[in-house]
Amino acid sequence: MNNVMAWCCAFGPVQRARVVSLLGLMCVVSASLLATGCGQTPAATFRLNLVESSKQQLTPSQEQQVATILAALFGTPDEPRVPPEINLDVAKLKLAAGPVRSDIVGRKNGLYREHCAHCHGVTGDGMGPTAAFLNPYPRDYRPGVFKFKSTERADKPTHSDLVMVLRKGLAGSSMPSFALLSDAKIDALAEYVKYLSVRGQVELSLMRAYFELDDEDEGVLPQSREFLFEEIIDPVTEMWAAADDAIIDVPDMPADLDMVASIAKGKELFYGNKANCVKCHGVSGLGDGQANDYDDWNKVVLQAQKTVDGGVKQAEKASTWDMSAEERDEHRTELAWLDRFETVLDGNALRPRMIRPRNLRQGVYRGGMRPLDLYYRIHAGINGAPMPAAKGTVPPEDIWHIVNYIKSLPYDFNGTLGVDRPMVARDRM
């Protein structure tokens, strides 16, 4: 033990506390190994959103309160449940949840863990074991934000949007097509994704609600049904219920459209001040314009990292000598919080990674290659990503022109290659 102490003392105050907590963690791990033995797999559990709880500076008992409420509402990864107010089909959830197993010959349960969890994580936090190796990272469902859908920018995807992503995969990302699964299985998985997303959003709302408590609440969320449903759950479920009414109304592309003229018009719009596509997708269309931005998921981690780095820098500068006892206590609490936050970011978040505007010369489109899919992307922008909505600024017929221009980009050539062979992305790179 003396060695450990000496080792610890070699570090500064922040690192020291971290080493201690690491040692603590090792003890917990070995203790739990002793308790369960090596032959048994412990029951799967949902991971708490520790990045958010650290950001909100929740105490352990507040985290416990959140976990208790979530367990009461949503059950466990093996035994999912939802209150009747949340419109999700429990039978479908049961098919998707739990360990991979078969009770009837030919029927397999535990679809989510069989097909999704290794990337998206048991909790749906986008942090399965393989997540760190993928670019882009797998989707974290918990904020309830989905990119590729037929609804307006801020709205939830429809059930068929999720089914579509499962069936077709997302071209250019690690998300494969699950078209070999039966319709019923894909349907169950889409339902389960919604379940994890609703659960994640409720968790976020609960954690953020502590900030709004009054002093007389003494740091405990109200136990009333009104609070839980009216303040927390209803706003989430209402958004999901409204998705079908938020489908973008797309006027047909004019049938007598002169394609050459439309592409020329689209090009003008692409480079023009109104649609302004050129700013991010680049003069070349290779996605090399504005390229130092992050998506919303990565921004959360980036922001947290900044908070921790800034706080640590400040704490190192602070001199404890001229502090009153009270200030020193506060300083200590602050240090403990920063230290924990740092540990949380190490273990519960993926290193922030920049988002690249799509290279439009490759003809690979994540959300589908149909002209309609491109129309949706331009009209509504991409939720969670920097791509803004053209809705209200660019009229529908102009959006169609841009779609036609973009569809022409992979085949664009400047004449030097000869007309017999259109330029392909490789030539441009």
Next chain:
Amino acid sequence: MARSKNSVGVNRNLNPAINLFVCLFVFALTSQLSAAEWASLKGRFVFDGTPPAPVEITADKDVEVCGKHKLVNEELVVSDDMGIANVVLFVRSKGVTVHPDLEDGSKADPVILDNKDCRFQPHVGFVQTGQTLTIKNSDSVGHNSNIATMKNSPSNSLVPSNGSSDVTFSSDEAIPASVTCNIHPWMKAYLVIRPNPYGAVSGVDGSFEIENLPVGEELEFQLWHEKGGYLDEFTLGGKKASAKRGRIDFTVEEGGTDLGDIVVDAKMFN
């Protein structure tokens, strides 16, 4: 906390006839007292210490337009006479009595957020729920305004040169929402979205005024600054004051209350 129970709170359980009577009575009472019932709260945020020199921003996008303007980081703006700009003070009390003319945010004049000289103007805005926020673009280059709200639907629309787009918020936001332009990543603004009209953002000289507050009602206010977060320590009227999470109670007196200088130590902005 002493919240004045007005007619809405009291008559919920009474029968309609009495209800009507109480309403009429209260109406008569308010119209009689209206001259004296509302007053403003004002003060000035003052920086104590050596303000950091403004950090220049190198515009690396649309250089021909944005490069012309001397852009600086606006996280902390201190005037020559030490006034702190862009500090927000707003009423947090849910039960606050709101001036009848100001209750409906949709009737208030729109708040303008302009994309001008490749920066957002104002840097921090106050919006009431229901009130229109008009996002303008006075620049010759296109912008987009990505509003990161939590409870309201987040939005991100293109704002072409000389164009504008209107946004309204149906719910209030517990923390100020950031507004960014994805084309020009240095551009940042904040919107404080509250369910009542009672909030103000300090001007260039650090002064602020919230008008038409109910007189004699103890109200909980909250103070926020982009760099300093929820300001929890400052000197008020020469005395040290602490405001946990930036929350502090004030009661506006008849004729208005002037808090004078609210002095905030430089270390709060580290």
